[in-house]
Amino acid sequence: MNATKTCMTPSTQPTPGYQRTPTILCIDDDPDITRTIELRLSSYEVDVLRNFTGMQGMWQAVQQKPDLIITDLRMPQGDGEHLLESLRRNQATAGIPVIVLSGQKGEQVENHVRRLGADSFLQKPLHYQDLINEIRMYVELRETE
Amino acid sequence: MRGNRIRVLLLEDDPLDAELVKRAIHDADMQMELHSVTRVAEATEALASQHFELVLSDLSLPDSDGSETIARLRQAAAEVPIVVLTSVDDRDLDVELLDVGAQDYIPKDRVTGDILGRAIRHAIQRQEQLVETQRLLCEVKDARDLLESKNSKLEKLYNQAHEFVDNVSHEFRTPLTVIKEYASLVCDGLAGEVTEEQTRMLNIVEDRADDLNTMVDDMLDSSKLGSGLLGAWRKPCNVSEILRHVKSTLSRKARVKGVQLLYELDPDLPELYCDAEKVGRVITNLAVNAIKFCGDPGTVRIMVSTTLDNPDVIFKVEDNGPGIDESSLQQIFERFQQLGTTSRGSCKGFGLGLAIAKELVDLNFGRMTVESEVGKGSAFQFSVPKNDPLELMERYLLQVDHETECPPIVSLVVARIDSTASDITDDGIDGFLNYLLRRNDLLLQGADGEWFLALPTDKQEVQKYFQRSQQAWEDANRNRPFGPLPRVDYQWLGSWRIPEDNGLILNEMAKHVIHQEVACV
Numbered sequence: 001m002n003a004t005k006t007c008m009t010p011s012t013q014p015t016p017g018y019q020r021t022p023t024i025l026c027i028d029d030d031p032d033i034t035r036t037i038e039l040r041l042s043s044y045e046v047d048v049l050r051n052f053t054g055m056q057g058m059w060q061a062v063q064q065k066p067d068l069i070i071t072d073l074r075m076p077q078g079d080g081e082h083l084l085e086s087l088r089r090n091q092a093t094a095g096i097p098v099i100v101l102s103g104q105k106g107e108q109v110e111n112h113v114r115r116l117g118a119d120s121f122l123q124k125p126l127h128y129q130d131l132i133n134e135i136r137m138y139v140e141l142r143e144t145e
Numbered sequence: 146m147r148g149n150r151i152r153v154l155l156l157e158d159d160p161l162d163a164e165l166v167k168r169a170i171h172d173a174d175m176q177m178e179l180h181s182v183t184r185v186a187e188a189t190e191a192l193a194s195q196h197f198e199l200v201l202s203d204l205s206l207p208d209s210d211g212s213e214t215i216a217r218l219r220q221a222a223a224e225v226p227i228v229v230l231t232s233v234d235d236r237d238l239d240v241e242l243l244d245v246g247a248q249d250y251i252p253k254d255r256v257t258g259d260i261l262g263r264a265i266r267h268a269i270q271r272q273e274q275l276v277e278t279q280r281l282l283c284e285v286k287d288a289r290d291l292l293e294s295k296n297s298k299l300e301k302l303y304n305q306a307h308e309f310v311d312n313v314s315h316e317f318r319t320p321l322t323v324i325k326e327y328a329s330l331v332c333d334g335l336a337g338e339v340t341e342e343q344t345r346m347l348n349i350v351e352d353r354a355d356d357l358n359t360m361v362d363d364m365l366d367s368s369k370l371g372s373g374l375l376g377a378w379r380k381p382c383n384v385s386e387i388l389r390h391v392k393s394t395l396s397r398k399a400r401v402k403g404v405q406l407l408y409e410l411d412p413d414l415p416e417l418y419c420d421a422e423k424v425g426r427v428i429t430n431l432a433v434n435a436i437k438f439c440g441d442p443g444t445v446r447i448m449v450s451t452t453l454d455n456p457d458v459i460f461k462v463e464d465n466g467p468g469i470d471e472s473s474l475q476q477i478f479e480r481f482q483q484l485g486t487t488s489r490g491s492c493k494g495f496g497l498g499l500a501i502a503k504e505l506v507d508l509n510f511g512r513m514t515v516e517s518e519v520g521k522g523s524a525f526q527f528s529v530p531k532n533d534p535l536e537l538m539e540r541y542l543l544q545v546d547h548e549t550e551c552p553p554i555v556s557l558v559v560a561r562i563d564s565t566a567s568d569i570t571d572d573g574i575d576g577f578l579n580y581l582l583r584r585n586d587l588l589l590q591g592a593d594g595e596w597f598l599a600l601p602t603d604k605q606e607v608q609k610y611f612q613r614s615q616q617a618w619e620d621a622n623r624n625r626p627f628g629p630l631p632r633v634d635y636q637w638l639g640s641w642r643i644p645e646d647n648g649l650i651l652n653e654m655a656k657h658v659i660h661q662e663v664a665c666v
Contacts, residue, residue, distance in 0.1 A: 036326035103318030
């Protein structure tokens with residue numbers, strides 16, 4: 001995976017000592033994808049929100065201001081590109097880091113979504129450890145006791 | 146000329162001049178049928194209702210004058226040759242007459258049988274040639290239009306086919322992700338306790354899902370390779386980084402098959418210049434094959450080595466399988482060449498994977514070879530160039546030279562960013578410059594915010610590249626949450642013909658590279 005990490009800075013660095021549970025919004029039209037991510041993250045102190053369209057995902061992002069968004073690219077009703085553009089255009093969501101998770105492949109796609117404002121690009125099928133590493137770039141993941 | 150009588154329309158209002166012409170025609174001893182009129186209106190009427198091989202016309206008529214007469218006649222009969230009878234006053238009109246469509250002109254005071262006969266014959270001949278030329282031009286234009294429409298149709302189909310392959314592969318990956326992830330979740334005990342036997346089975350599920358994913362990759366790559374659409378994102382990278390990405394898949398596969406997988410790496414391997422993902426795919430394809438075909442107990446070795454004087458790093462994947470006999474080795478290499486030309490049926494277990502591996506090695510300016518001994522095993526070996534701009538440029542020039550689609554011209558451009566003005570690392574710009582690359586372009590990373598760009602085009606096309614870059618740069622900055630991309634300044638170093646000017650190109654490169662090395666010190 002070509003995910004570039006160097007030039008990105010976390011926009012919502014948790015304040016030390018402050019034990020707020022981070023929220024991650026997962027958007028994918030396939031409910032099993034978001035479910036597996038939710039299951040993976042069940043061993044960490046994190047709230048996972050799930051949504052199935054870009055359009056509703058955008059609304060949820062505006063209302064609940066998650067600390068991180070993980071989204072698919074190809075979805076009915078508001079695809080990932082549209083979502084990225086909307087997120088970056090809206091003041092409330094412009095700073096939320098976005099990880100794009102796509103079945104599409106290649107540097108052209110990666111460059112394209114980065115251009116639209118994505119912070120990371122991961123490819124399906126993904127190794128969950130890669131996803132955890134990527135998430136850790138943006139939010140603090142504490143294992144549940 | 147036709148054997149029948151030539152039908153001539155004579156437009157002349159002066160009866161004396163008309164008589165003169167009639168006599169000359171008689172003298173010319175030509176089989177002619179003369180039809181006389183005195184006004185342009187009559188002439189156009191006659192031309193509309195009858196067929197004439199030629200028009201002989203005076204200029205000054207009761208209802209028309211000068212070149213207007215000819216223009217009106219032309220309009221009435223586009224394909225009938227016109228010979229003008231000029232009087233002394235019309236001498237200045239010569240050129241203008243020819244411009245409006247007259248074939249020839251004869252001064253009235255010189256109308257003799259000889260001259261008139263010759264003028265008429267020539268005019269008719271010339272007109273016939275003109276009509277033929279126009280017909281041919283029309284045919285060429287029709288053929289070109291047909292070709293263009295067929296081309297655009299093909300292009301459309303071609304794009305549709307690619308879109309289809311892209312879509313299909315995307316559709317495959319989502320269920321694959323779900324299968325793999327659920328298997329892995331259950332295997333890791335996130336859904337309750339699992340027995341050892343269950344773990345083993347779940348490992349196989351994951352492994353097979355990986356196989357399917359590799360097949361999707363192969364399908365996608367082969368469709369792009371066959372049509373030359375597969376690009377490469379080459380940049381400096383190191384061996385351990387490449388191996389890190391393929392290890393988890395390979396070790397799971399080895400574990401499932403009960404094969405011992407060993408890595409033997411030279412210490413201090415130098416930096417490579419390649420598309421890391423593609424090199425990773427080559428290793429995966431070769432190792433998956435090796436794991437499939439190795440002996441029992443099976444051992445697969447992945448070895449990476451180089452020497453100081455070798456411009457390449459050598460990757461070797463070795464198995465202790467039954468080996469391949471000489472004729473099959475030959476077959477394997479033939480299959481390498483078949484990629485993209487004919488259908489590819491399975492060749493006794495050597496599927497698409499090897500052929501693609503070979504193409505991906507070529508894409509990175511490397512070479513692939515195979516050694517095998519029956520009963521002992523096989524070793525597939527490929528090279529990846531070290532990060533040496535001059536060596537890479539040399540290999541690139543050879544590749545462009547072999548590429549029949551490329552014009553034999555290479556332009557060299559330096560791209561610079563002001564690295565002090567921005568705290569953005571080069572990665573952003575590297576990605577941006579790579580995004581602009583087309584097939585057969587080469588991007589080499591220099592030191593300190595400098596890149597070399599080799600384009601197989603002339604200076605004019607380089608200008609187009611700059612325009613494309615400017616447009617893309619503006620687009621890119623519209624949506625960047627982390628501030629704008631630094632401005633890229635381009636400097637055109639020159640355009641050269643290859644292969645005769647290869648030396649000049651390398652010299653020009655060397656000047657900059659050496660300059661950089663000095664700057665680095």
